Amino acid sequence: xxxxxxxxxVMSIWCFEKQCDEMMTSIWKWANPRxxxxxxxxxxxxxxxxxxxxxxxxxxxxxxxxxNDFRQGSTVxxxxxxxxxxxxxxxxxxxxxxxxxxxxxxxxHVSALIAxxxxxxxxxxxxVALATGAIWGKPMWGTxxxxxxxxxSFLILLLFYIGYLALWEAVEEYExxxxxxxxxxxxxxVFAALSRYAxxxxxxxxxxxxxxxxxxxxxxxxxxxxPALVVIIGFIFLCLTLVLSQTRSEIRLRRVQAIEMRERxxxx
Amino acid sequence: xxxxxxxxxxxxxxxxxxxxxxxxxIGVSYMKSIRSIKQLKEAEERLKNESN
Numbered sequence: 001x002x003x004x005x006x007x008x009x010v011m012s013i014w015c016f017e018k019q020c021d022e023m024m025t026s027i028w029k030w031a032n033p034r035x036x037x038x039x040x041x042x043x044x045x046x047x048x049x050x051x052x053x054x055x056x057x058x059x060x061x062x063x064x065x066x067x068n069d070f071r072q073g074s075t076v077x078x079x080x081x082x083x084x085x086x087x088x089x090x091x092x093x094x095x096x097x098x099x100x101x102x103x104x105x106x107x108x109h110v111s112a113l114i115a116x117x118x119x120x121x122x123x124x125x126x127x128v129a130l131a132t133g134a135i136w137g138k139p140m141w142g143t144x145x146x147x148x149x150x151x152x153s154f155l156i157l158l159l160f161y162i163g164y165l166a167l168w169e170a171v172e173e174y175e176x177x178x179x180x181x182x183x184x185x186x187x188x189x190v191f192a193a194l195s196r197y198a199x200x201x202x203x204x205x206x207x208x209x210x211x212x213x214x215x216x217x218x219x220x221x222x223x224x225x226x227p228a229l230v231v232i233i234g235f236i237f238l239c240l241t242l243v244l245s246q247t248r249s250e251i252r253l254r255r256v257q258a259i260e261m262r263e264r265x266x267x268x
Numbered sequence: 269x270x271x272x273x274x275x276x277x278x279x280x281x282x283x284x285x286x287x288x289x290x291x292x293x294i295g296v297s298y299m300k301s302i303r304s305i306k307q308l309k310e311a312e313e314r315l316k317n318e319s320n
C-alpha cells in the first residue's frame with residue numbers, strides 16, 4: 001500500500017514537472033522575435049478595439065451617469081482618469097521589472113525591448129496621473145502641489161522613467177544599454193513599490209488613502225466603482241496594446257540596424 | 269449637457285489634458301509603427317537587391 005502510494009506520488013511529481021517544463025518552453029517561444037511578431041499580429045486589432053470600447057463605455061458611464069460626491073462635488077469625475085492612470089504608471093514599472101529580470105537572467109532580446117516599450121507607456125501614464133492629481137488637488141486642497149510623501153514618491157517615479165529612457169538613448173551599444181537600464185529598473189522598483197503602497201501606509205500629508213480596496217467597507221461606493229472598473233480594464237488593454245505595438249516597432253528597428261550593420265561590413 | 273457646477277473648468281481641464289496625453293501616446297506609437305515598417309521594407313529591399 002505504502003509502496004503504491006509512493007509510486008503515485010513520484011508519478012504525480014514527474015507529471016507536474018513535465019507540465020511545468022512544457023509550459024515554460026511555450027512561454028520562452030515568445031522570446032523568439034519572429035514568433036512574437038506572428039502571435040502579436042493576430043491579437044493587436046482585437047485588443048485595440050476592446051480597449052477603445054471599454055474606455056468609451058466606462059468614461060461615458062462615469063462622466064454622465066454617476067452622481068457627484070457629497071463632499072468633492074463634480075471633481076469626483078476626475079477619479080475615472082486619475083486612479084487608472086496611476087495604477088498603470090506603477091504597473092508599467094512592474095512589467096519593466098519582470099522584463100528586465102528576464103533579460104538579465106535569460107538574455108532574451110524581446111524582454112529588453114518590452115521593458116523599453118513599457119517605459120514609454122508608463123511615462124505617459126505617470127504624467128496623466130500627476131497632472132490630473134494636481135488639477136483635482138487645487139479645488140480640494142487649495143494647491144496644485146504639496147511635498148506630500150505620496151505625491152513626492154510619484155514625482156520620483158516620473159524622474160526614474162525619464163532617467164530610464166534617457167539611458168536607453170544615451171548608450172549606443174544595444175546590449176550595454178539593455179544591461180544598464182535593467183539595473184536602473186531594478187533599483188527604481190523600490191520607488192515604484194513605494195509609490196504603490198504610499199497611499200496605504202503614509203497617513204500624513206494631503207493625499208487621501210487608497211480609494212480602491214478588496215475590503216468592501218474600504219472601497220468606494222459601488223456607483224463609482226463599477227464604471228471605474230470598466231475604465232481600469234480599458235486602461236489595462238490600452239497599455240497592453242501600446243506596449244505590444246511599441247515592442248513590434250522596436251523589433252523591426254533592431255532588424256533594420258542588423259541589416260545596416262551587415263551592409264557596412266560588406267562595404268569594408 | 270451635464271452640470272458640473274463650480275468645478276466644471278477643473279474637470280474639463282483634467283479630461284482635456286489626459287485625452288491629449290493618451291491620444292499623443294497613441295499617435296506617436298502609430299507613427300513609430302508606420303516608420304519602422306517602412307524602414308524595414310526599404311532595408312529588406314536593399315538586402316534582396318544586394319543578394320541578386
